[in-house]
Amino acid sequence: MVNPLQDGKTRAVLDTLLRDVAARGPWVSAHPDVILKMGTKEVLHRTRHLGWGTDTHIYRTVRAFREEFPDQLRVAGPRVLKQNRGNAGQGVWKVEKTNAAHDDTTMVRVLHAERGSVPQDLSLSEFMARCEVYFTPGGCIVDQPFQSRLPDGMIRCYMGGDRVIGFGHQFIKALIPPPPEGPDAEAAQPGPRIMHPASAAPFQALRKNMETEWTPQMTELLGISVGALPIIWDADFLYGPRTPSGEDTYVLCEINVSSVFAIPEQAPAEIARLVGARL
Known part of the structure; x- marks a missing residue:
């Protein structure tokens, strides 16, 4: 696994390598051209009118x-x-x-x-x-x-191609002021990411939106074929304002297209199935 953005570096060398590999025939799941379309923060602006968007x-x-x-x-x-x-x-x-x-x-x-x-x-x-x-x-x-429900946690929606393969819920601390004890205090540390299968009841509305509306709309808008979607990627959501009837809404805060780990325990089997079908 490579973190090409660590210590102020860029993806220039790695992307050149991956494009060369793909041009020679091997399959590159997270192709640099796809990363540029959906794996940068600019996607938040380009897709702001979709159901996951906000005043961006x-x-x-x-x-x-x-x-x-x-x-x-x-x-x-x-x-x-x-x-x-x-x-x-x-x-x-x-x-x-x-x-x-x-x-x-x-x-x-x-x-x-x-x-x-x-x-x-x-x-x-x-x-x-x-x-x-x-x-x-x-x-x-x-x-x-800024989303005022940030203390309610972040939901990471793990995707295999255009299908949801799991969820992770975490009480994050980023952008929340640290307690009086300071940024190193236990209360200032993020909680563990609790993994859930795709079938988890609390996230079925989000799953339906991702599979039937938001992902198809995103791929059409960005000009990405379903077959070009990475085998494993994720979308991070924060809770938006509740509807008048009390239902949750979701605001996209980031899409991760490379180095997507850790993953739910159910995900490897689904990834293997998707790779087999793709090949």
Whole structure:
């Protein structure tokens, strides 16, 4: 298993290798071209009108970011900014205005999603200057509203091609301020990811949406054939606002297309079946 984005690296070398391998005939499940379409944060903006979407914006240049984000923060409340490519919380920030008075300077409180981070108060202009490093070639920043039900946990929906093969539910701590004891305290650590089979009753509405609506709509929109979908990928969801009748809604916060482990114990048999059918 390869983590090509560790320590500030990029996928350039690995993607070139995988494209060369695929061109010679072997099957590459998570092809780099598919990863570019669905495995970056930009997919959150491209699919914002689907049932899993929300009020999502994208900034492709430093100028657009500086001109548009302050007004968005002012009128829409706390936001979550995400660099286009990254993992383990790298380049993911919660940003909210504070009530602090500091001349005419807009002050914000920011919290990085990397483990061990603590909130910081600084000027909006200073924070935005920090984010300019994300505008590398092909880079951008995606902007979503902060989901107030984050403490209810994150649901990872594991997919084999276009079918759900399991779920994982975890009480995450990213973007939640650490307790007074500090970021290393036990209460600040994420809970275990509890795995469930695809048949788990609490997630059947999500399963139906993924299999019958959202995945077909995504593949059509992005120009991905069902046969090109990775054998194993996952979509991370947060709980959105409840409906008037009390039912859960779901907001997509990320799609993971490579290095998708650990997986539910039921998944390997389904993966093997799918590989056999694909070959």
